[in-house]
Amino acid sequence: MKRNLLLGLAIVAALFTSCSTDDTADVVLNVNNGGSNGGGSTGTTISGTYTSDLTLEAGTEYTLNGSLIMATGTTLTIPAGTTIKALAQGSDVYIAISQGATINAMGTASNPIVLTSNASNPQAGDWGGLIILGKAPVNSVAGSATSTSEIASLPYGGTQSGDDSGSISYVRVEYSGGSADGQSENNGISFYGVGNGTLVEYIQVYEGKDDGVEFFGGTVNVDYVSIVNAQDDSIDWTEGYTGTITNAYVKHGADHDKGIEADGYNTDIGNNSSPIFWSKPTVNNLTIIGNGSTTGNEAVRLREGTQGLFNNVSIEGFAEGFDLDGDQGDSPTGAGVLSNDLQVTDVLFTDVTLKMKNDTGNTFTETDFITGDGNGTGTDYATWGSGWTIQ
Numbered sequence: 001m002k003r004n005l006l007l008g009l010a011i012v013a014a015l016f017t018s019c020s021t022d023d024t025a026d027v028v029l030n031v032n033n034g035g036s037n038g039g040g041s042t043g044t045t046i047s048g049t050y051t052s053d054l055t056l057e058a059g060t061e062y063t064l065n066g067s068l069i070m071a072t073g074t075t076l077t078i079p080a081g082t083t084i085k086a087l088a089q090g091s092d093v094y095i096a097i098s099q100g101a102t103i104n105a106m107g108t109a110s111n112p113i114v115l116t117s118n119a120s121n122p123q124a125g126d127w128g129g130l131i132i133l134g135k136a137p138v139n140s141v142a143g144s145a146t147s148t149s150e151i152a153s154l155p156y157g158g159t160q161s162g163d164d165s166g167s168i169s170y171v172r173v174e175y176s177g178g179s180a181d182g183q184s185e186n187n188g189i190s191f192y193g194v195g196n197g198t199l200v201e202y203i204q205v206y207e208g209k210d211d212g213v214e215f216f217g218g219t220v221n222v223d224y225v226s227i228v229n230a231q232d233d234s235i236d237w238t239e240g241y242t243g244t245i246t247n248a249y250v251k252h253g254a255d256h257d258k259g260i261e262a263d264g265y266n267t268d269i270g271n272n273s274s275p276i277f278w279s280k281p282t283v284n285n286l287t288i289i290g291n292g293s294t295t296g297n298e299a300v301r302l303r304e305g306t307q308g309l310f311n312n313v314s315i316e317g318f319a320e321g322f323d324l325d326g327d328q329g330d331s332p333t334g335a336g337v338l339s340n341d342l343q344v345t346d347v348l349f350t351d352v353t354l355k356m357k358n359d360t361g362n363t364f365t366e367t368d369f370i371t372g373d374g375n376g377t378g379t380d381y382a383t384w385g386s387g388w389t390i391q
Contacts, residue, residue, distance in 0.1 A: 046084075050074050056082050063118060064093055064127070067152065072100030075166065081111035085118035086127035090178035091186055094128025096152050097165055099135055099193075107170030109202075112388040117175040124231055124255075125209030128186035129176035135163040136195035138217025139240030139265050139273035147216075147239070147269070149192050150185060156192035161219045163195025170202045170388050177209030177231070187211040188230070194220040196243060204389045205230060207253075215241040215281075216266075222246070226381065226389045229253030233261040234288075237306070240265060241279045249381040250288040251391075252317075258298055259288035259315075264305030264331065271305075271330070280307035280341060287378030290317035293353045298323040304331045307341040314378025316350040322369070326360040334362025337369050346372035 046054075047066035051074065056062060058079035064086040070076045076097065078084070086093045095115070097103045107113040117126035133149060135158035140147045146155035173188040188205030189212075196219040204226040205212040212227030217239035226249045227234035234250040237260075250259045264278040265271035271278070288299045299318040302308070303325035315321050322344065326333030336342030337360075347370060349355050355373070356366045385391060 050076070053077070058082060061085065063087065064095065067092060067094055067096065069096045069152065069154075070098055070101040070103070072098050075102045075104055078103070078105040078113050080107045080113065080170070083114045083116065085116055088117050088119035088122070088126035090125065091128050091151060093178065094131055094151060094186060096131040096154060097133060098154055099133050099146075099156060102164065102166030103132065103168060104166050105168045105171050107202075107388070109170060109388045112170040112172050115171070115173045115176075119175075122175040122207075124175055124207045124229075125177045125179065126175040128178045129188050129190065129208070130173055131186075131190045131192065132165050132194050132198070133192040134165045134194035134198065134218060134220070135160040136193045136218040136220070137161060137240060137273070137277075138193045139271050139277055140217065140269040142272050142274045147193070149190070151190070154192075157217060158193065160195055162197040164197030165194050167199040168201070168203060169199065172204045172206060172389065173208070174206045174390075175208070176205065177211070179210060185210045187214045187236070188227070189213045190216065191218055191220055192216045194218040196221050202384070202388070204228070206390045208232075211236040212250075214238070215243065217241055219243050224384050225249070226385050227251070228390060229256070231255040231257070233258045235260045236262070237279050237281060238263040238266045238304075239269070239279070240273060240277050241281055242277075244282045244284065245286075246284045247379040247384060248283065248286045249379055249385060252290050254291075256297070258301045259290070260300045262300070262302050262306040262308060264303075264307065264333070267304060278305045278307050278336075280309075282309045282311070283313075284311045285379040286310065286312070287314045287381060288316070288318075292317045293319050293351045295319070298357075299352070301325065302333055302342065305333055305336070307336040310344040311346060312378065313344060313347040313376045314350070315347065315352055317352070319353045320357050321347075321349055321352045321355045323357045324360050324369075328361045334358065334360025334364065337364050338362060342369070344370045346375040348374060348376035348378070
């Protein structure tokens with residue numbers, strides 16, 4: 001059964017009546033008639049575990065006051081123009097789409113969907129973020145076994161590369177990244193074993209405390225992604241991620257870490273896939289803007305045996321462009337360069353002191369890793385990011 005959250009003052013009594021007979025388990029739903037917008041556009045508070053579909057009302061502002069978990073078999077529908085303001089209470093306030101559930105969040109350039117903080121003076125880390133869990137392969141487990149997410153301890157991973165977790169378009173996540181502890185951290189958007197049957201396009205994470213987007217394995221493809229002012233890594237992958245990222249824009253703020261931090265597997269868990277496979281995404285049309293070469297830091301850190309193909313890259317304002325770390329044992333990052341599984345084609349370095357740093361234990365030259373130096377243009381963010389992102 002779908003639950004439509006209607007906010008008109010004239011139907012508040014009917015809404016409370018329907019809630020009392022709803023067959024949805026463990027749902028917290030409160031209607032606040034003290035909203036400031038008037039005309040019936042009051043706020044609605046949502047949280048809980050939904051075992052049936054949840055459809056939000058277009059143009060309405062919602063308050064997320066805890067964890068909102070969509071159980072297997074359900075769909076969360078968020079129409080264009082919807083704003084969800086999360087209580088600024090850290091890691092326990094988040095939205096999670098479980099394995100077998102789907103999200104349908106289809107904003108537009110003129111009416112994006114905004115997931116943000118309800119604080120009067122919002123800060124990075126005010127709330128958790130958006131978590132999506134699928135059944136695509138991860139290398140932290142073998143076969144059809146599942147791993148467990150850092151936040152909410154939900155299962156993810158499996159054997160379905162084409163798994164479908166729904167559709168996301170023109171969605172902006174702000175002030176996310178609330179941390180439970182040093183090992184359990186929310187990102188702006190976390191993709192756990194998400195399959196390539198999922199549509200993800202035009203997403204932004206703005207002012208996040210931890211990573212902007214992180215891929216824990218899976219095969220999902222992401223088109224048009226903007227990460228601005230992430231305080232940890234802007235784009236992070238691990239656990240055997242093998243999707244494609246096309247048109248990515250990264251801009252550092254005062255507090256930041258890497259533009260991209262890429263791991264072939266999660267060293268806290270191990271590469272337990274059989275046969276063993278490594279992260280190997282394709283990244284097309286990438287721009288990373290730092291704070292200047294004299295401020296230090298690396299634009300892209302490649303480690304723990306990751307592979308990957310980078311095409312048409314622009315890197316500006318870093319001490320190091322690409323920092324490759326590994327060894328000739330469990331973290332064979334350099335072996336990927338020698339086998340042409342880790343390569344950069346067409347790149348422009350601007351205000352970058354060292355283009356490539358090799359700490360892999362393998363011997364190769366810069367030209368073995370990079371071809372087309374000077375030919376990169378990056379992504380056309382001025383065009384596709386206009387109107388719906390915070391720049």
